[in-house]
Amino acid sequence: MHEFLWWAFRSKQMEEKSCMVDAGKRRDEQGVSQLQRAGKCLPPFLSKTYELVDRSGAEHVVSWNEEGTAFVVWLPEDLSQFLLPKYFKHCNFSSFIRQLNTYGFRKSASDRWEFRHEKFQKGKAHLLGEITRRKCEPSIYPSHLKAREKGTVIEDSHLLEENKILQRENSELLLQIARYKALQSELMNSLPQFMASNKKARLLS
Amino acid sequence: MHEFLWWAFRSKQMEEKSCMVDAGKRRDEQGVSQLQRAGKCLPPFLSKTYELVDRSGAEHVVSWNEEGTAFVVWLPEDLSQFLLPKYFKHCNFSSFIRQLNTYGFRKSASDRWEFRHEKFQKGKAHLLGEITRRKCEPSIYPSHLKAREKGTVIEDSHLLEENKILQRENSELLLQIARYKALQSELMNSLPQFMASNKKARLLS
DNA sequence: GGGAATATTCCC
DNA sequence: GGGAATATTCCC
Numbered sequence: 001m002h003e004f005l006w007w008a009f010r011s012k013q014m015e016e017k018s019c020m021v022d023a024g025k026r027r028d029e030q031g032v033s034q035l036q037r038a039g040k041c042l043p044p045f046l047s048k049t050y051e052l053v054d055r056s057g058a059e060h061v062v063s064w065n066e067e068g069t070a071f072v073v074w075l076p077e078d079l080s081q082f083l084l085p086k087y088f089k090h091c092n093f094s095s096f097i098r099q100l101n102t103y104g105f106r107k108s109a110s111d112r113w114e115f116r117h118e119k120f121q122k123g124k125a126h127l128l129g130e131i132t133r134r135k136c137e138p139s140i141y142p143s144h145l146k147a148r149e150k151g152t153v154i155e156d157s158h159l160l161e162e163n164k165i166l167q168r169e170n171s172e173l174l175l176q177i178a179r180y181k182a183l184q185s186e187l188m189n190s191l192p193q194f195m196a197s198n199k200k201a202r203l204l205s
Numbered sequence: 206m207h208e209f210l211w212w213a214f215r216s217k218q219m220e221e222k223s224c225m226v227d228a229g230k231r232r233d234e235q236g237v238s239q240l241q242r243a244g245k246c247l248p249p250f251l252s253k254t255y256e257l258v259d260r261s262g263a264e265h266v267v268s269w270n271e272e273g274t275a276f277v278v279w280l281p282e283d284l285s286q287f288l289l290p291k292y293f294k295h296c297n298f299s300s301f302i303r304q305l306n307t308y309g310f311r312k313s314a315s316d317r318w319e320f321r322h323e324k325f326q327k328g329k330a331h332l333l334g335e336i337t338r339r340k341c342e343p344s345i346y347p348s349h350l351k352a353r354e355k356g357t358v359i360e361d362s363h364l365l366e367e368n369k370i371l372q373r374e375n376s377e378l379l380l381q382i383a384r385y386k387a388l389q390s391e392l393m394n395s396l397p398q399f400m401a402s403n404k405k406a407r408l409l410s
Numbered sequence: 411g412g413g414a415a416t417a418t419t420c421c422c
Numbered sequence: 423g424g425g426a427a428t429a430t431t432c433c434c
Contacts, residue, residue, distance in 0.1 A: 089294040166371035173378035180385035300418055
């Protein structure tokens, strides 16, 4: 469905140079890209979402809340259909929410689509850089390992697979430890040096 | 740029119901989706790429090679601009190639854009299901595990034992890391304090 | 809400 | 070619 939309547009776009295209281009350049350029390497999702909320030109669809501490999607349908595709490669409200969650936004009201993130506030675009995307942390106990504990029989291949995963995790952990050790010894080495130079300074004074 | 295209189209699409749209929809339904429906849960990339090669209707842009054992992109520019966006959410030749590589396709000629995969051949769409997407394999494959796989049969109990050991090792390593982290932050916290007291000592002396 | 697979981009 | 980050989809 969405592929079709994208395709249909492209077909159309290629056989006619409409003025809409230029209008669109201008909008894009002074809109989304502006923040992007200013904000070093802000993830596109953040700059685009800020744009979307701050100047979609459709406050009846999405806007800041009264305090400017969160934003509210008043008309999810319209957001999906008209606004999302302006900024993203889809028109699904659920995909938008998935991204919000990935970046740590929370639904902050039960009776409306209000989303909040400490670093996402009206007039404070400079805070956006402090929003971090959640990584998929290496889980210590993968879900499929848990299953085994319930007592069912697992074949060799499964165990072998688990073994591999554990080995990988092990290597990764060892690497982390090595890094910590290096950092540690660096610190410990520089400390006496630092103290010595300090002592010297005192003696000289 | 691409976001803009997508957006511009959507804006346009919403204010006019062109017959192109319906044509596009029909094409999409009998094209891409057909294979998809037939082939259980074939990754979209494979069904779409097969479609693209097999019936893009632009053989001067992309087609099977003579034997039907590979496909050739004759006009990368045109593929990117006109065909890719029909099937995917982008118009980048490089993104297309990235996906081909992910699925194990190889460039099979040095003088033209010919790509090949054993299970991707003219008239053999039923083989597509055997193409697997490459996962990010662990680069370090423990040698002792390798040896055992090819060699003698090992019982569950062995693997289970090893698993337990690895799990224990893992926990131990995690604990070590936690200790390092604590020590680290302790050091980092006490450093400025230490400096301050040193300065004070100097002032008093 | 979020895990995980797939897709797209960016970069070496 | 492919690693890795981000985006989109699918599913629990």
